[in-house]
Amino acid sequence: DEVGVVVDAITRLEPREEVRLDPDRLAELFVQLNQQGAEDVVCRAMEEISLRLAKVNAAYDAADLERVRKLSRSLVAISDQVGLSTLARVAGDVADCAAGHDRVALLAVVLRLQRIGESSVTAVWDIRDMSV
Secondary structure, eight states: OOOOOOOOOOOOOOOOOOOOBOHHHHHHHHHHHHHHHHHHHHHHHHHHHHHHHHHHHHHHHTTOHHHHHHHHHHHHHHHHHTTBHHHHHHHHHHHHHHHTTOHHHHHHHHHHHHHHHHHHHHHHHHHHHHHO
16 A cells, blocks of 8 residues: 655745844943944944854854854844843854754754844844934
8 A cells, every 4th residue: 555645735934033122221222322322332233243143154054063152152242232132042042052062953043043133133223213
């Protein structure tokens, strides 16, 4: 007997997750640094986040798990600085998976980091555009 499975439809999963910004952290930056100083810090942070997300991908592709771990740790610090709590948490998860050399889990979390990173950067630019 030949057993076959017929697939009538393929469901494509498109994971979406809400990005969390800590408005208190952003407000604190504005109080500490004045408007121009805070905007400069946020702009530099967004540039660094984008750059480091690309570097995490490259390090993962090169199987350099130690570099993935270090870059992810730096993403935690930068994200915390500007109130991107979801991004900081996911970057910490990437660092933990890289430290544990779990490549299967690491792939899933690196992909999640990219989604959250892109959404976080967009959310910050959207907030900035509304305040101008």
